[in-house]
Amino acid sequence: MILGVGIDIVEVADLERRLERETILNAFSAGEQEYADSLPLQRSEILAGRWAAKEAFGKALGSGLRTEWPLNEIEVAHDAMGRPVILLSARMARVLPFKAKVHCSISHSRAYATACVVIEQG
Template identity: 40%
Template sequence: MAVTGVGIDLVSVSEFEAQLKQPGTTMLSSFSPGERRDAGGDPRSLAARWAAKEAVFKAFSSGFYGRRPAEKEVAAREVEVVSDAWGRPGVRVYGRIAADLGPDVRIHLSLTHDGDVAGAVAVIEAP
């Protein structure tokens, strides 16, 4: 396995929370029911999951250097942040990312939040 993409993203928790509270926003629909459940209503946890989606988009895009970046073509719902039985984060991908990456790819993910900042790092490994 070789690293084929790396992505990182930071999110202002207060700005993210303000977006969630805007009338008519569809931001929450970017998260699966499982993501909302795992976040437990904590805006910091949701912001970290949003950062994870962005980090995966960036890692995917960097792995296909010279091609159009994924951020403009991939929906946020195509990247799902999941938790294992011990609460460790992982990623499931769907749609274009899943098709382009194939079945033998691993995506490593790290989430964090401290104060008003949430962040994530994604690393894609492929054979």
Template identity: 30%
Template sequence: MIGIDLIKIDRMKRFMERFGDRGLQKFLSDNEILLIKTHRNAAGFWAAKEACSKALGCGIGSECGFHDIILSKTPKGAPQITLIPSVRERFGIADISVSITHDGDYAIAVVALEKSHSL
């Protein structure tokens, strides 16, 4: 299953200027906020979480919220996604791949989910 999301970076810049860390806490954990260096990074993380929820087929809501999708970085700095166990089990997810890119005024993320063979 594949999900994609696009966000205008300036939208995240205005959001961060208006709400600061309190706003970031609406969709990021404290550990994720530590990884944010600029509004470009924050926009990419937003897009990745939205893309993941779209790949699950439910969007952000009661079945999967922003804090159910955990972003981190590999030792080489590549993004990675982990789902909380209850969401991973509910949707039968075996593996997750994510790619985030920034071009001009936009941040784009693509997430590919692989279902467990037992389902």
């Protein structure tokens, strides 16, 4: 059973401006930052995709991103095939219904990044 669906789109240039002016880099986990840094030409796109995934996760839950959530504990990693997977810290996992599974898809171009998250009853 599908419990929730969330989608978000991020303007890459807007995220770049925010990275310059605000302390939002800490919204990304060390692993997310390392992955983005490993692809310098796409760094902003990749971070924008992860920002979109965090927002989409909040939308799929129905609450949106809550200010008390540590965003770097909603982490996007990849499985062996390269598919994005959302890894939650123990405290963030507690916001999910029991045995819920989280599915994520991300796409990005130079201008925009988008992500879709589906939460399913496991």
